[in-house]
Amino acid sequence: MVQLRKWRPLLKLDGAQPQASYRKIIEGLVSAIVEGRLRPGTLLPGTREMARLLDVNRKTVILAYEEAVTKGWLVSLQRRGTFVSTQLAPGKVAAPSAPTSFALVLKPTPAAIYFDPGEQVIALQHQVGALFFDNGASDHRLLPQAVLHRYYRNALRNSFTTNTVRHGSESSSQYLRKALAEMLRHNRGLAVDAQQICLTQGVQMSLYLTASVMLKPGDVVVVERLSYPPAWEIFRQLGARLVTVDLDDEGCRIDQLADLCRLHSVQMVYLTPHHQFPTTVSLRAGRRQQLLELARLHDFCIIEEDYDHEYHFAGRPYLPLASDSAQRHVIYIGSLSKSLGSTFRCSYIVAPPNLIQALERTAAVTLGQGDAVMQRMLGDLINDGELKKHLRRVSREYRQRRDTLLSCLRAAFAEQISVQEPEGGLALWVKFADSIDVNQLVEKALELDLVIRNARQFSPDGHPENALRLGFASLNQEEIRSATQRLAQAAQAIKR
Numbered sequence: 193m194v195q196l197r198k199w200r201p202l203l204k205l206d207g208a209q210p211q212a213s214y215r216k217i218i219e220g221l222v223s224a225i226v227e228g229r230l231r232p233g234t235l236l237p238g239t240r241e242m243a244r245l246l247d248v249n250r251k252t253v254i255l256a257y258e259e260a261v262t263k264g265w266l267v268s269l270q271r272r273g274t275f276v277s278t279q280l281a282p283g284k285v286a287a288p289s290a291p292t293s294f295a296l297v298l299k300p301t302p303a304a305i306y307f308d309p310g311e312q313v314i315a316l317q318h319q320v321g322a323l324f325f326d327n328g329a330s331d332h333r334l335l336p337q338a339v340l341h342r343y344y345r346n347a348l349r350n351s352f353t354t355n356t357v358r359h360g361s362e363s364s365s366q367y368l369r370k371a372l373a374e375m376l377r378h379n380r381g382l383a384v385d386a387q388q389i390c391l392t393q394g395v396q397m398s399l400y401l402t403a404s405v406m407l408k409p410g411d412v413v414v415v416e417r418l419s420y421p422p423a424w425e426i427f428r429q430l431g432a433r434l435v436t437v438d439l440d441d442e443g444c445r446i447d448q449l450a451d452l453c454r455l456h457s458v459q460m461v462y463l464t465p466h467h468q469f470p471t472t473v474s475l476r477a478g479r480r481q482q483l484l485e486l487a488r489l490h491d492f493c494i495i496e497e498d499y500d501h502e503y504h505f506a507g508r509p510y511l512p513l514a515s516d517s518a519q520r521h522v523i524y525i526g527s528l529s530k531s532l533g534s535t536f537r538c539s540y541i542v543a544p545p546n547l548i549q550a551l552e553r554t555a556a557v558t559l560g561q562g563d564a565v566m567q568r569m570l571g572d573l574i575n576d577g578e579l580k581k582h583l584r585r586v587s588r589e590y591r592q593r594r595d596t597l598l599s600c601l602r603a604a605f606a607e608q609i610s611v612q613e614p615e616g617g618l619a620l621w622v623k624f625a626d627s628i629d630v631n632q633l634v635e636k637a638l639e640l641d642l643v644i645r646n647a648r649q650f651s652p653d654g655h656p657e658n659a660l661r662l663g664f665a666s667l668n669q670e671e672i673r674s675a676t677q678r679l680a681q682a683a684q685a686i687k688r
Contacts, residue, residue, distance in 0.1 A: 199242065202229060214255040225265055323667065328661070331667075332533045339582075367571045381511040382514055388544065388548055389542055390541040390551045396422045403426055406460065407430050412432070413434055414434075415437075416462075417438050417651065419652060420470075427460075443474060443475035443476060446479045461494050463494065463495070463513075466498050467615075470647070472619060472621045472661075473612070484513065484518070488520070492521065496512060496525065498512055499530060502587070503590055503665075504616030505615060509616060512524055536570070593665060593672060596669045598611065601620075601676060604680035604683075605628075619664065620661070624660070632686040634646045639682075644662065
């Protein structure tokens, strides 16, 4: 047994208050065991003797011993005494000579720079006066707050009344799917019903879920030369082999895609044909028909992400590829987040019923259930026409903001930029003359508290692109003027 006079320093109780609590006694015992100062099998003094040595009440020691026994640090043997557990084998509890951090050996999965904004950008997110040209987010300040409050309150009350407030109510999910199916039939020409819709909590979740069900390692996926980084990162992490196809002023080069289909067994093509991300061009009607014919001939799947269909400013918008009555190869992904802001996480996948069943089985395991109250609220907003009313109102404002940004850019840069007025969407794609290096422009803009994304981030192959995607919807007109001034100042600074 450890010499009796040494128990107080052994448990590191010297310097503590004279009446040590049972908690401090336990901490001292555990520390001594972990650090190897009390070895497995060591006999401890009896409770009376330990109480005398530590100058505490015997009940305090009894409580400490009992808890240490319960947690496996000590073992109490009848008529023999209390011992340090022999299950704590030497070396397994001994403390290392120097502190080390816990770490796992992980498979390297380098993410695109798109996901790492950098310390300067993160700092600016909390700085008053900083401005952001984002990728094309909507403006939360334009949401009809009173309407949303009322509809959420009603949905919550309804959910309590009908006992469907619990997470993932099937009735609320079915209610929202029916509302979405009705909206898609009337506004986008998709002949679908509720059984052809799978709900998720975001576009990236929809992409991951669809790709995980349909792809296996080594499958060839075609993406455009400039594309949405989360999409191609998902495909890569699932083991797919990416092949790129070029873009021009009419969208994806379908002639190149045809050549790729002769070289590879293409499993999937990912596109944003309505307003191509990031360049904003719309895929023309002739190419749409050629694409659908290629899919039929080569039996590949088209993932059509229609992330901002609601915002179209010139003429009538193109109907989705998925609306073609003869097509059998398009999986359609849409979202309400562009309509109501990123806080409202609701995306949906439109596909044949057998694929929807597979998606929902996978979602049940990996994603869990949706928010029953939110689903009910969104369904009510659609059915009562409030969502359509909101979109009609903000579309007028977003068009004015687009025109303001175009005017400011042309006044500031004149012939140094090339920008095609988009038919819709919430961002501009601006190409710069060689005299303005976009890489330097992005860095200099940061010094002026202006955040913009380098176009290189949108290239799966990391190819340089002397252009910027400038989202205008989340900035009001005065903020757009100020942001454009800062951009022009940055351009002037890098020319000196």
